[in-house]
Amino acid sequence: RSALSLKIVSECSVTKARCCKMTLPHHTVDTPVFMPVGTQGTLKGITPEQLEELDCQIMLGNTYHLGHRPGPKLINEIGGLHNFMQWKRCLLTDSGGFQMVSLVKLSEMTEEGVKFVSPHDNSVMMLTPEKSIEIQNDIGADIIMQLDDVVSSTTTGSRVVEAMHRSVRWLDRCIKAHKRPDKQNLFGIVQGGLDAELRTECAKEMVKRDVPGFAIGGLSGGEEKYHLWRMVTLSTDILPKHKPRYLMGVGFAVDLVVCVALGCDMFDCVYPTRTARFGRALVRSGQLQLKNQRYVADMRPIDADCKCLTCRNYTRAFLHSIVTHESVSCSLVSLHNIAFQMKLMSDIRQSIREDRFPQFIRDFFLEMYPTKKYPEWAVDALDSVGVHLNDEFIQ
Amino acid sequence: MMRFILSKVTGGARLGLLTELQSLSSSTTIETPMCMVYTRGGIAPFVTKDLLAKIANLPKVAHVPLNTLTRHHETAAKFENGLKDFAAMHDFIVYSCVQDSTEQMPVFQNDKTTIAVWGRAGKQKVTVDEYMRIQESVKPDWYQALCDSDANKDSSKKRLRKGVERTLNYLDECLEKHNKSERLKASALFGVLEGGFQRQDRVFSAKETAKRPVAGFCIEGFDNFGPSAEHFQVSDIKHLIKDLVMELPADKPRMMPGVMTPDNVLEAVNAGIDIFDTAYPYFATSRGCALVFNYSLENESSEENKMSIKESPKPFQIDLNDDRYTGDFSPVLEGCTCYVCQRYTKAYVHHLLVTTELLASILLMIHNFHHYFGFFEEIRQSLKAERLDRLYTKIHAQRPKTESSVTKDNDLG
Numbered sequence: 001r002s003a004l005s006l007k008i009v010s011e012c013s014v015t016k017a018r019c020c021k022m023t024l025p026h027h028t029v030d031t032p033v034f035m036p037v038g039t040q041g042t043l044k045g046i047t048p049e050q051l052e053e054l055d056c057q058i059m060l061g062n063t064y065h066l067g068h069r070p071g072p073k074l075i076n077e078i079g080g081l082h083n084f085m086q087w088k089r090c091l092l093t094d095s096g097g098f099q100m101v102s103l104v105k106l107s108e109m110t111e112e113g114v115k116f117v118s119p120h121d122n123s124v125m126m127l128t129p130e131k132s133i134e135i136q137n138d139i140g141a142d143i144i145m146q147l148d149d150v151v152s153s154t155t156t157g158s159r160v161v162e163a164m165h166r167s168v169r170w171l172d173r174c175i176k177a178h179k180r181p182d183k184q185n186l187f188g189i190v191q192g193g194l195d196a197e198l199r200t201e202c203a204k205e206m207v208k209r210d211v212p213g214f215a216i217g218g219l220s221g222g223e224e225k226y227h228l229w230r231m232v233t234l235s236t237d238i239l240p241k242h243k244p245r246y247l248m249g250v251g252f253a254v255d256l257v258v259c260v261a262l263g264c265d266m267f268d269c270v271y272p273t274r275t276a277r278f279g280r281a282l283v284r285s286g287q288l289q290l291k292n293q294r295y296v297a298d299m300r301p302i303d304a305d306c307k308c309l310t311c312r313n314y315t316r317a318f319l320h321s322i323v324t325h326e327s328v329s330c331s332l333v334s335l336h337n338i339a340f341q342m343k344l345m346s347d348i349r350q351s352i353r354e355d356r357f358p359q360f361i362r363d364f365f366l367e368m369y370p371t372k373k374y375p376e377w378a379v380d381a382l383d384s385v386g387v388h389l390n391d392e393f394i395q
Numbered sequence: 396m397m398r399f400i401l402s403k404v405t406g407g408a409r410l411g412l413l414t415e416l417q418s419l420s421s422s423t424t425i426e427t428p429m430c431m432v433y434t435r436g437g438i439a440p441f442v443t444k445d446l447l448a449k450i451a452n453l454p455k456v457a458h459v460p461l462n463t464l465t466r467h468h469e470t471a472a473k474f475e476n477g478l479k480d481f482a483a484m485h486d487f488i489v490y491s492c493v494q495d496s497t498e499q500m501p502v503f504q505n506d507k508t509t510i511a512v513w514g515r516a517g518k519q520k521v522t523v524d525e526y527m528r529i530q531e532s533v534k535p536d537w538y539q540a541l542c543d544s545d546a547n548k549d550s551s552k553k554r555l556r557k558g559v560e561r562t563l564n565y566l567d568e569c570l571e572k573h574n575k576s577e578r579l580k581a582s583a584l585f586g587v588l589e590g591g592f593q594r595q596d597r598v599f600s601a602k603e604t605a606k607r608p609v610a611g612f613c614i615e616g617f618d619n620f621g622p623s624a625e626h627f628q629v630s631d632i633k634h635l636i637k638d639l640v641m642e643l644p645a646d647k648p649r650m651m652p653g654v655m656t657p658d659n660v661l662e663a664v665n666a667g668i669d670i671f672d673t674a675y676p677y678f679a680t681s682r683g684c685a686l687v688f689n690y691s692l693e694n695e696s697s698e699e700n701k702m703s704i705k706e707s708p709k710p711f712q713i714d715l716n717d718d719r720y721t722g723d724f725s726p727v728l729e730g731c732t733c734y735v736c737q738r739y740t741k742a743y744v745h746h747l748l749v750t751t752e753l754l755a756s757i758l759l760m761i762h763n764f765h766h767y768f769g770f771f772e773e774i775r776q777s778l779k780a781e782r783l784d785r786l787y788t789k790i791h792a793q794r795p796k797t798e799s800s801v802t803k804d805n806d807l808g
């Protein structure tokens with residue numbers, strides 16, 4: 001009865017990576033997929049049509065922001081966020097809880113929900129699991145997220161235990177409150193901090209609930225990558241194969257490649273568009289700070305192989321001359337950065353389909369780290385799924 | 396080298412054709428009256444190339460003010476086709492000029508040997524040598540001679556006379572360097588007419604400039620550009636313009652930057668101006684406003700639209716920042732065929748403005764360009780069909796009656 005179907009197209013014969021077709025009400029999404037974040041019903045200076053041309057299949061909206069402006073009732077009245085922003089493909093909304101905790105200073109978790117002082121009119125308000133789902137039902141995204149009890153990923157002790165159990169209880173309340181399961185897919189979020197036992201327990205509890213998909217939450221804070229990959233791989237071992245796994249808040253190229261190998265299907269991150277605003281363009285070897293004087297007469301495009309509008313038309317030198325001065329430069333660099341993320345994911349998918357993902361990983365790392373000074377966590381993580389970056393003899 | 400063919404004159408208004416634009420494909424011609432796309436350093440404000448290409452009646456001329464070129468020209472010089480290669484603007488004729496009609500011109504900053512322009516690097520003083528070196532790098536299709544246009548209604552006679560003289564001297568120096576330049580061989584040089592509101596100086600400036608081998612004329616020096624130019628009324632100087640264009644040969648185009656509202660554009664067209672810029676739609680966009688004046692002689696605008704223009708603090712536009720649009724699911728302008736009005740509601744644009752999202756300016760710039768370019772197309776069609784007076788009446792009727800406009804004569808005169 002869910003509005004999601006996941007068909008596994010190929011599986012990597014070495015790692016846990018897989019390639020799927022995820023059919024949602026508005027579009028069929030190829031996974032592993034990167035989802036750009038369009039916080040307030042728009043993605044920084046890019047039109048939905050341009051996004052479609054870049055092969056973006058699903059994007060995010062933020063419930064906290066959209067719930068405040070223009071408000072759920074208005075979005076519902078115009079026929080949902082899809083209609084309001086004229087985006088024909090898939091949308092995912094978060095629960096609003098994470099931003100509540102990170103943006104609103106005075107917030108407090110109670111069993112009922114997140115109690116907070118509105119930064120707009122100073123009134124005391126409450127975001128309950130029911131309220132979050134009600135707003136998300138009004139917004140109408142293809143995938144909606146449960147309200148979870150968010151604690152900082154570096155928190156330890158009883159608060160993490162409480163948050164984990166509460167998140168499970170809140171999932172039940174969200175399932176009950178969800179009014180449109182035939183049109184929108186509610187995902188549970190695995191919590192449990194950096195504690196393997198708690199994560200395991202949470203994942204097992206969540207799996208008992210018949211929701212269309214699961215997210216791995218609470219790992220995009222300041223935690224060391226050492227912990228991140230262990231929590232991820234532990235979660236994907238427990239989560240059912242026939243349901244999508246969404247790793248929240250992860251979007252750096254290296255993290256994407258590793259976490260795909262660990263079995264994740266969906267990712268989101270504000271980084272590609274946020275960094276564009278500061279004139280930083282993503283390339284396979286890292287990033288170019290276009291403001292830098294070294295580009296003043298650099299007649300190459302950002303990336304000679306990139307097919308985006310920016311790379312087809314402009315040199316680094318021209319972008320250098322307008323970057324951070326003309327707002328259109330923000331659109332141009334964003335277009336490229338989204339194209340970069342989309343190309344990376346499509347290369348990953350193709351290599352999985354052709355069962356050469358391990359080789360893709362080795363090539364990717366060599367291009368990013370030509371001196372082979374690979375980050376230790378990535379070496380360990382990949383070792384755990386059978387890809388040995390430092391082993392010269394395995395090709 | 397560009398040629399101008401005058402095809403029809405009605406009253407003072409001229410229908411013309413710019414041809415032999417070798418940088419565009421040989422068959423391409425440009426009809427006048429027309430306006431140029433405003434660019435900053437060769438790129439349109441807010442709107443990327445692919446979206447710009449979707450705008451109907453997009454003019455094929457891009458206007459590049461000096462202040463937006465401060466960091467470009469040295470690199471542009473490395474390209475065979477200068478800025479056109481550097482800024483990827485091959486589908487445009489490039490017009491390079493001294494002052495930016497969207498920026499307030501510095502007052503009393505020019506001296507005997509330098510002209511001041513305001514850019515993002517602050518005030519910049521340019522000598523003739525530097526100016527011509529920049530033009531050689533840019534390699535425009537047309538450009539303006541260096542000029543002292545720092546003049547307005549209150550300028551003293553002495554200051555105006557000085558501006559006229561300096562501008563003529565600059566023109567002679569520019570012509571000399573132009574003729575020696577290999578790179579500027581195919582570029583057309585426009586002379587600039589000064590003289591503020593002084594008839595005598597204006598006529599002198601026109602006469603003298605017309606004696607020089609220039610490809611066209613640019614009429615400046617009525618105000619200091621920037622937002623103040625919105626209060627400038629062409630009707631105040633239409634007799635002055637008529638007198639000075641008498642001194643100009645008919646077969647050369649005349650340009651007037653910084654003319655804003657549609658009623659002013661029509662006054663200027665009627666006084667014999669051929670080429671305009673797009674400072675007005677740019678200003679409207681930067682304020683969050685949409686141009687909504689009705690220039691269609693077939694369609695009456697809806698009552699609702701008429702109401703919202705009437706209540707708007709600015710004539711001819713609506714302010715989408717206004718909370719009244721929060722739940723307004725109608726397009727920015729009912730009946731508009733632009734990319735934006737075919738897709739988005741006022742409520743969405745209002746939301747983007749309230750949340751200071753970049754897409755607000757992008758969408759408004761597209762609609763405002765579309766609307767303004769469409770207005771110019773209507774001017775050309777009206778000239779062909781001898782109905783410019785009807786267009787004038789229609790536009791004038793939409794102007795809210797203020798004290799200054801009531802006292803003005805209401806005809807094409």
Ligand SMILES: [Zn+2]
Nearest residue numbers: 306308311336
């Ligand atoms: Zn690119």
Ligand SMILES: [Zn+2]
Nearest residue numbers: 731733736762
């Ligand atoms: Zn429109």
